[in-house]
Amino acid sequence: MRDPPWAATTYTRIQWPGGPSRVGRACHGGGGFPMNRTLQALLAAVSVLLLVAGTALGKAGGVPAIPLNNEQETTGATGGGSGFFSYTIDGDTLCYTLEVTGLTVAPVAAHIHPAPRNVAGPVAVPLATPSGATGSSAGCITAAEGGPMTPAELAAIAADPGDFYVNVHTPTFPGGEVRGQLK
Template identity: 55%
Template sequence: MHIVTRIASAAAVALFALGGAAAANAAPAIPLNNGQETTDAKGGAHGMFRYTIDGDQFCYTLDVAGLTVAAAAAHVHSAPRGEAGPIRIPLIVPNETSFHVEGCTTVSDPAILAGVQDNPGGWYVNVHTSTYPGGEVRGQLK
């Protein structure tokens, strides 16, 4: 996992470099917390999420601290604030309670990335744990 994260990190760092085309398309930092989740998650976990879209690449940086148990998964879902929605983009995260990860994933359906770009508020990112399989922390994209 760490090797994949490091390789993906190098690609993400290159995309986030100042002056790059992807940096101009970077979304603002998105806070994650329990209060945005629809699962009644508790525990005080929190984090930040950033993403860029370049062609069919969805690149991200995800920082999370204080999960109740190790992360099981993370995804970008389509749904407005206060609603749960289907998984659209899987993200790679380590099996830890606090972490920093950077990566890129290829999204084969251009409608998904167009949807994120056209209406980011209709999408959210969340991190799932065994304590809260529906999501422990969430942040609505912007």
């Protein structure tokens, strides 16, 4: 059986550390076409771009991930804590993902509060607490359950998310260690 025409001209140079280089015919595992380095680099770049875009959007239809840090806190929190909050609203349900890293200690609470930037507000919606100083939590809260979020609060978040913020509370900073304004 003869090799396809392109197989005769596709070679790969192999350089072993400390050894001679060898030139041999590329193996393509049963057919297809050879991928040159430009195409490989392009596919790798597209893959990374899709991964970053998927992370930034959280779930389909969600807002971009909201950065959390202590510079946005009104409590005077210091340290290197940071994180991301992403959410979607679908009908009467708010689904979210909360990730934190580098907090001073494990968090004790996380909430959505009604207040503009640089102002502290009361708790509106309790969230599941991330699992550690570096950890995450996720969940869905339905306003129709009569649970921790009322239909009016959900409607207000959907109508003007910039009037709300998320923060994560720790024993070191009980008023909040990291915060991010919703978008």
